[in-house]
Amino acid sequence: MADPASGELRPAIERMPVSRIRDVANEAMGMEGLIPLWFGEPDVATPDFICQAAADALSQGETFYSPNRGVPDLRHALARYTSELYQVPVADDRITITASGMSGIMLSHQLLIEPGTNVICATPAWPNVQGTVDVLGGEFRPAPLKFTGSGWQLELETVFDAVDDNTRAVFINSPGNPTGWVMPGDDQKALLAFCRERGLWLLADEVYARLVYDRSHAPSFLEHAGPEDRVIVINSFSKPWAMTGWRLGWLVTPARLGQRLEMVNEFNLAGAATFTQIAGITALRDGEDFIARQLERYRSARSAVYERLSANPRIRIGWPEGAFYAYFAVDGIDDGLAFCKRLVREHRVGLVPGSAFNAAEEGWLRLCFASQLDTLNTALDRLEDAIAS
Numbered sequence: 001m002a003d004p005a006s007g008e009l010r011p012a013i014e015r016m017p018v019s020r021i022r023d024v025a026n027e028a029m030g031m032e033g034l035i036p037l038w039f040g041e042p043d044v045a046t047p048d049f050i051c052q053a054a055a056d057a058l059s060q061g062e063t064f065y066s067p068n069r070g071v072p073d074l075r076h077a078l079a080r081y082t083s084e085l086y087q088v089p090v091a092d093d094r095i096t097i098t099a100s101g102m103s104g105i106m107l108s109h110q111l112l113i114e115p116g117t118n119v120i121c122a123t124p125a126w127p128n129v130q131g132t133v134d135v136l137g138g139e140f141r142p143a144p145l146k147f148t149g150s151g152w153q154l155e156l157e158t159v160f161d162a163v164d165d166n167t168r169a170v171f172i173n174s175p176g177n178p179t180g181w182v183m184p185g186d187d188q189k190a191l192l193a194f195c196r197e198r199g200l201w202l203l204a205d206e207v208y209a210r211l212v213y214d215r216s217h218a219p220s221f222l223e224h225a226g227p228e229d230r231v232i233v234i235n236s237f238s239k240p241w242a243m244t245g246w247r248l249g250w251l252v253t254p255a256r257l258g259q260r261l262e263m264v265n266e267f268n269l270a271g272a273a274t275f276t277q278i279a280g281i282t283a284l285r286d287g288e289d290f291i292a293r294q295l296e297r298y299r300s301a302r303s304a305v306y307e308r309l310s311a312n313p314r315i316r317i318g319w320p321e322g323a324f325y326a327y328f329a330v331d332g333i334d335d336g337l338a339f340c341k342r343l344v345r346e347h348r349v350g351l352v353p354g355s356a357f358n359a360a361e362e363g364w365l366r367l368c369f370a371s372q373l374d375t376l377n378t379a380l381d382r383l384e385d386a387i388a389s
Contacts, residue, residue: 012137019127020337020356027344035371035379036350040177040325041244042370047290050241053282057275066271068262070097070250074277077284078250086222093255094227096265099272101207101236101249106132108203108232108251110264112168113138119203120162121171122154124178124327124357124364129171129205139166144360145181151318152181156190163198170195173205175218178327178357178366180320182212185219192224192231201230207249210240210291212322213299228254239324240291241283248276294370298324301369301376308380314387324370327354330387333363339386340365347382 021038028034045051069075075095082090098104105128113119115137121129123142130140143159145152159170170191174183195202204221212218225231236249253261265271305326309317317328333339336353343349354364367383369376 010137012134016131016134019131021127021352023337024340024344024350024352027341028350031344031348034344034348034350035375035382037368037371037376037379038350038352038366039244040323040368040370041238042242042294042324043372043375044242044294046242046246047287049286050243050279050283054275054279057278062274062278064274066097066274066277068265068271069258070095070271071274071277071281074281075250077281081284082222082252085217086220088222089227090222090252091227091255093258094252096251096253096258096261097272097277098249098251098265099269100247101205101234101238102128103247103268104234104236104249104251105129105203105205106135107261107264107268108234109133109136109138110268111232111257111260112201117166117168118164119169119171120159120167122159122173122176124176124354124359125171125173126177126205127356127358129173130358138168141167142358145176145179147316147318149316149318151321152176152179154181154183154187156187156194159191160194163200167198167200169201169203171203171205172221173207175208175212175322177208177323178325178352178354179318180323180325180327181318182218182321185223188219188221189224192221192229195230199230201232204231204233206233207236207239208323209235211295211298211324213295213302214321218322222252228256230254232257237280237283240294241287242290242294243280243283246276246279248272248280298370301371301373302326304373305367305369305376305380308377308384312384312387324368326367326369328365328367329354329361329363330365331363333365336362336365343383343386347386349379349382349386351383 078095079092109132113136118139133140141162209218233252237243314331352366
């Protein structure tokens with residue numbers, strides 16, 4: 001018998017698979033003693049000074065609609081923050097506030113993608129990047145990173161060879177989720193030059209830009225692009241300031257996109273909540289010490305997790321240069337999703353299969369190490385037991 005619901009929705013929606021991250025998480029509903037390391041967020045709450053700024057804004061009646069492109073004071077603060085961080089001038093009219101980095105990805109794709117067009121994306125990549133392309137009826141084309149044995153690299157010819165007459169954009173997430181790969185500045189220059197030559201847009205997801213361990217920030221396309229280049233940089237308050245649940249992000253674009261972004265933002269959500277935007281101003285102004293403390297925690301966690309995993313003869317792992325993930329392959333796992341579900345049910349640890357990120361082969365897993373060392377060591381004990389069983 002035919003499915004009575006078949007054909008009710010757009011084919012692009014009906015074809016969409018369930019998120020494998022959520023699929024694993026759903027196995028743990030109501031489970032006690034679980035160590036959840038699947039979502040990309042720290043185990044600490046947003047710091048009090050940011051929460052207090054939001055509470056003060058609420059008490060002062062900042063509960064009305066915000067401008068579609070964001071509160072002017074926040075746009076100005078972000079323009080100043082970006083200019084100082086990268087030592088390039090960024091004007092207020094290049095900033096658009098979004099309700100999360102995820103919203104920024106969707107808005108960017110809505111500007112560019114339609115049926116018959118494609119996006120080239122360095123993979124493994126966060127699955128929502130492909131999901132937004134799929135929703136819009138476009139084609140997602142992977143450009144796989146190469147595992148070197150100690151880390152990851154993108155051979156630019158892989159990107160160049162994937163481009164055709166229907167390509168609208170190249171999507172780069174650096175520092176990368178799930179690999180921790182950081183794109184070198186020289187490669188950014190070369191890719192930007194190629195996109196200029198071919199008239200392509202370059203979409204740069206830089207939400208982990210502050211989560212690098214050998215410098216103040218990761219290389220950014222903003223350090224190489226002119227203000228009118230076809231470059232859109234997507235960013236978020238979620239990771240550096242532990243504001244994942246606040247849903248607050250921003251875009252840096254050519255100023256000429258401002259009116260169109262204002263319209264598209266209106267059709268999606270009108271604007272991010274006013275009181276969260278006011279809290280964002282405080283995060284930018286007073287949050288550097290918090291970021292530094294978090295980075296020290298992550299640096300210790302990165303070393304501890306890498307040492308444990310790399311010592312296992314069945315595990316291949318790259319050294320993460322940025323973000324807060326360990327991405328590793330376990331020899332002998334031929335179904336990562338099934339392994340992660342068993343890991344949850346039998347060992348009470350939540351990881352994500354690499355297949356969720358367009359991994360080129362089975363056996364890869366992602367672990368978020370933005371947790372206390374005691375928690376991570378317990379999780380690794382359980383993981384080792386699962387691998388051995």
